[in-house]
Amino acid sequence: xxxxxxxxxxxxxxxxxxTCGDPDLVTTKKAVLEMAANGADxxxxxxxxxxxxxxxxxxxxxxLRALSGGVTTDKVFDLVREIRxxxxxxxxxxxxxxxVYSYDAEKFINTCKEIGIDGLIxxxxxxxxxxxxxxxxxxxxxxxxxxxxxxxxxxxxxxAKEATGFIYVVSSLGxxxxxxxxxxxxxxxxSVIRANTDTPCAIGFGISGPEQAAKMAGISxxxxxxxxxxxxxxxxxxxxxxxxxEFTKAVKTAxxx
Amino acid sequence: MTNPNxxxxxxxGQYIPETLMNAVIELEEAYNHYKNDPExxxxxSKLFNEYANRPSRLYYAKKMTEDLGGAKIYLKREDLNHxxxxxxxxVLGQALLAKKMGKTRLIAETGAGQHGVATATAAALxxxxxxxxxxxxDTKRQALNVYRMRLLGAEVIPVKSGTATLKDAVSEAxxxxxxxxxxxxxCLGSVMGPHPFPTIVRDFQAVISKEIKxxxxxxxxxxxxxxxxxxxxxxxxxGSFYHFIEDKEVALIGCExxxxxxxxxxxxxxxxxxxxxxxxxxxxxxCQDQFGQIAPVYSISAGLDYPxxxxxxxxxxxxxxxxxxxxxxxxAVQAFEYLAKTEGIIPxxxxxxxxxxxxxxxxxxxxxxxxxxxxxxxxxxxxxxxARYRGEEIYE
Numbered sequence: 001x002x003x004x005x006x007x008x009x010x011x012x013x014x015x016x017x018x019t020c021g022d023p024d025l026v027t028t029k030k031a032v033l034e035m036a037a038n039g040a041d042x043x044x045x046x047x048x049x050x051x052x053x054x055x056x057x058x059x060x061x062x063x064l065r066a067l068s069g070g071v072t073t074d075k076v077f078d079l080v081r082e083i084r085x086x087x088x089x090x091x092x093x094x095x096x097x098x099x100v101y102s103y104d105a106e107k108f109i110n111t112c113k114e115i116g117i118d119g120l121i122x123x124x125x126x127x128x129x130x131x132x133x134x135x136x137x138x139x140x141x142x143x144x145x146x147x148x149x150x151x152x153x154x155x156x157x158x159x160a161k162e163a164t165g166f167i168y169v170v171s172s173l174g175x176x177x178x179x180x181x182x183x184x185x186x187x188x189x190x191s192v193i194r195a196n197t198d199t200p201c202a203i204g205f206g207i208s209g210p211e212q213a214a215k216m217a218g219i220s221x222x223x224x225x226x227x228x229x230x231x232x233x234x235x236x237x238x239x240x241x242x243x244x245x246e247f248t249k250a251v252k253t254a255x256x257x
Numbered sequence: 258m259t260n261p262n263x264x265x266x267x268x269x270g271q272y273i274p275e276t277l278m279n280a281v282i283e284l285e286e287a288y289n290h291y292k293n294d295p296e297x298x299x300x301x302s303k304l305f306n307e308y309a310n311r312p313s314r315l316y317y318a319k320k321m322t323e324d325l326g327g328a329k330i331y332l333k334r335e336d337l338n339h340x341x342x343x344x345x346x347x348v349l350g351q352a353l354l355a356k357k358m359g360k361t362r363l364i365a366e367t368g369a370g371q372h373g374v375a376t377a378t379a380a381a382l383x384x385x386x387x388x389x390x391x392x393x394x395d396t397k398r399q400a401l402n403v404y405r406m407r408l409l410g411a412e413v414i415p416v417k418s419g420t421a422t423l424k425d426a427v428s429e430a431x432x433x434x435x436x437x438x439x440x441x442x443x444c445l446g447s448v449m450g451p452h453p454f455p456t457i458v459r460d461f462q463a464v465i466s467k468e469i470k471x472x473x474x475x476x477x478x479x480x481x482x483x484x485x486x487x488x489x490x491x492x493x494x495x496g497s498f499y500h501f502i503e504d505k506e507v508a509l510i511g512c513e514x515x516x517x518x519x520x521x522x523x524x525x526x527x528x529x530x531x532x533x534x535x536x537x538x539x540x541x542x543x544c545q546d547q548f549g550q551i552a553p554v555y556s557i558s559a560g561l562d563y564p565x566x567x568x569x570x571x572x573x574x575x576x577x578x579x580x581x582x583x584x585x586x587x588x589a590v591q592a593f594e595y596l597a598k599t600e601g602i603i604p605x606x607x608x609x610x611x612x613x614x615x616x617x618x619x620x621x622x623x624x625x626x627x628x629x630x631x632x633x634x635x636x637x638x639x640x641x642x643x644a645r646y647r648g649e650e651i652y653e
Contacts, residue, residue, distance in 0.1 A: 174435050
């Protein structure tokens with residue numbers, strides 16, 4: 001069983017996100033290990049990109065901080081190699097199509113397999129363009145994660161039927177970032193997904209803390225949190241890992257309750 | 258030339274968030290319907306002629322021709338259009354389409370401000386709300402255009418992220434579109450972005466080459482030997498090239514902004530210095546580093562200061578149908594001054610890149626050869642910046 005499938009086999013999952021190298025790779029490693037130790041089920045590792053068009057200001061800031069610190073794709077691969085020595089948690093890369101394409105997609109995805117990356121999340125790769133990387137991902141056993149958005153409507157069934165790993169359900173219109181309220185009819189979206197596939201789905205975008213995460217995980221199979229974690233890094237810098245661990249524990253406890 | 262899936266050879270496509278997919282599908286369906294609708298075309302052609310002042314003149318630049326002593330030079334005067342640039346062609350088309358689709362709000366990105374001004378103009382004309390995203394750096398370089406947009410009733414949002422120039426304005430407009438789709442049309446200003454934008458914008462700009470062809474046949478009884486236009490994203494260039502693509506005897510030349518030189522990092526010459534990538538919804542050539550990070554490009558021209566190029570240009574380059582040359586800031590400024598002094602026409606600094614290349618090749622050509630230069634816009638907006646480039650402390 002793949003690590004992602006395994007993660008969803010034990011009840012509701014929590015998927016925290018972190019941008020690699022914000023503020024430095026040592027801090028990222030510590031934070032990921034704290035997440036793993038405190039109940040995270042899958043960790044989304046962001047490879048920074050110069051122009052992250054799907055991100056709100058908070059994660060944009062993390063991308064720029066990481067890049068100005070000199071982080072590169074190769075350095076992120078090395079980070080994953082180190083992390084893999086210490087944990088067997090499911091890991092996904094979250095980045096943009098050009099980071100994969102420009103590296104040489106075959107080399108990138110082969111490396112994912114070699115270093116133990118389980119899934120690839122690319123917000124600028126919709127269903128229509130997934131053939132760009134899907135054959136390579138399939139050959140390497142890396143799940144190419146599909147997105148469903150509030151505007152997907154008649155596309156949900158088509159996307160769900162071919163999805164593997166898990167389905168990333170975008171909670172709201174717009175970019176990533178914390179929201180006080182999520183108004184999309186998510187139960188309806190999730191019911192269409194479930195009518196078309198056994199692949200689990202997790203909700204992300206705009207989830208600010210434990211309470212909202214519990215609500216979202218209640219509707220689906222899990223919750224994804226990014227900006228709220230980046231906020232901790234923004235404020236605490238190198239001292240953030242421990243607090244991220246506490247935050248992870250609080251979210252996981254809430255969604256399991 | 259567009260394949261059914263929005264590809265030009267390997268270029269193009271729809272590399273955008275799922276949130277936007279139904280919006281671009283809706284746009285494609287609406288466009289496919291209206292482009293063949295006689296009523297739509299009649300309305301658009303009326304707007305082109307009565308409002309935008311089309312057809313634009315094809316002017317024989319006699320003094321310039323005599324001075325350079327080679328090929329005969331014609332200028333396609335897009336600078337004489339309402340709002341002072343070719344941008345109005347695309348904007349009138351898209352605004353009319355958006356209106357037919359029931360949209361009430363236009364958003365746009367702008368570099369030099371010409372596309373923003375054109376969008377604000379069309380929004381005012383059609384009674385639509387308008388929000389323009391402009392890199393903060395560009396709002397300083399083109400302060401007068403910011404005022405113009407506001408005067409026309411648009412809201413201008415300075416974009417501070419990234420390099421605070423055109424690419425960041427595009428990213429921010431895309432973000433805003435994912436945030437508000439229902440009532441909003443993203444009026445993209447160039448032949449770039451996800452399908453169907455490169456095709457829609459090209460079709461609305463193709464009026465330029467359609468007119469050049471008719472006017473040239475009338476004036477000279479034959480086709481030109483070369484058509485030269487500046488290229489950022491490439492909308493005035495593709496508009497100037499389109500109806501000549503099948504006429505293989507007509508050389509098509511795009512002039513990119515070399516900035517301080519293609520051997521420096523301060524350049525925006527995508528074909529000359531970039532490589533294949535995926536960005537802003539399309540596969541094409543981009544200025545980027547070895548890890549795919551988009552390069553912070555530079556040009557004296559805010560309108561050419563973009564790290565990518567439209568997918569149809571990338572394809573024309575691949576099949577060697579068009580040639581893409583790089584023109585430095587200094588060459589463009591010299592051409593800007595030259596056209597002003599020689600013909601009494603102040604071109605946009607963007608268009609001056611095309612003029613500069615014609616100045617290089619015209620003297621090497623026989624006198625019976627003909628060159629058409631598209632003067633994509635007028636240069637009033639650039640006067641203060643060029644004065645400063647020449648050491649005069651003039652501010653708008």
